[in-house]
Amino acid sequence: MAWKTLDDMDLKGKRVLVRVDINVPMENGEVTDATRIERIVPTVDHIQHAGGTVILMAHYGRPKGKVVPEMSLEHIAGTVAEVLGWPIVWANSDYRDAVKELENDEILLLENLRFNPGEETNDEGFAKRLASLADIYVNDAFSAAHRAHASTEAIAHLLPSCAGRLMQEELSALENALETPKRPVTAVVGGAKVSTKLELLGNLVSKVDNLVIGGGMANTFLAAQGMDVGKSLCEHDLADTAREIMAKAKAAGCAILLPSDVVVAREFKAGAAHEVVAASDCPADAMILDAGPRAVEAINAALGESQTLVWNGPLGAFEIEPFDRATNAAAAEAARLSKAGKLTSVAGGGDTVAALNKAGAADDFTYISTAGGAFLEWLEGKDLPGVAALKG
Ligand code: ADP
């Protein structure tokens, strides 16, 4: 590993500035899902038990460099204390005084970083001000690592730095899946549109052995091969791009798996009348809403021969039944193989996580990334500034 972890740091008696993502959903002043706070517990506990003092820093919402009272982290300080099980002191902009007054075991929570315009501009001065509070910097916010901000990038050059437990877990899972994977590697890429995942597809064809293309984006590939996709969601203007991706895959020795059969319907609604047809036989007045049973068999066969799976994007319109069937069936097979120790499976993406949860498969996947944008940028092969800075 190219970055340090908490195990490499001497934390005793040190003040440790920890960048976390506690951007939790709230309704009527109450936190409705504390998962993001729960996930930083291992890092916080480790530092506190090792005799360090944790100073938490985080963003909340998009205040754009101004003080927006509704986005103050003061509103969630109570929940943070409850979930972490340590006393929390909240500090507005008088960080220094607050640090001096910290008592035994107390954790300091700094006000929303994005109230300061220097945060999002990666301002050296703001980073220095933050760094002056502590002896060590820990980044535990992989989900914010795709942004070069003062608290994720600049600060890492000013203090001895390392990855927190959550960051470490996420990076190891991702490296195991794409940088140093056991082969063969299969990627499943689905979702609505090719246009949102062009860079991702371009990167994956040079890294994986099989690329399963599903969801609405498969229609664009089918159409690019001359098939009539009727009224399906399809980006006809991307036909050339789709053909280029297929050519790049061929040159790289990556097999592309498109659905051989599909589920079509005339309406986009739950329980709509539907039928299974060959991918080349979509009726002119119908739309493709899911992959068919033969396609699922081929996908599951590919999974059975693979050692590693990376998954982003559902195979069909999984929100409306019965067009969740292909996604559910492939997810169940991936879960089964993972549970049996035969497959390392990593998945991420907002709708993907929802779909795998709905399929009841998420718990058996090797790793589910909740990082959203950072996960996608990593699949695109981009260097994430927050991760690169930890290596430097
Ligand atoms: P993620 O958020 O995991 O990256 P996307 O946002 O790219 O995934 O894609 C999810 C969306 O793709 C879902 O809303 C799903 O309904 C839609 N989708 C999948 N297959 C089809 C299809 N054949 N036709 C229309 N929409 C589809």
Ligand code: MG
């Ligand atoms: Mg989405």
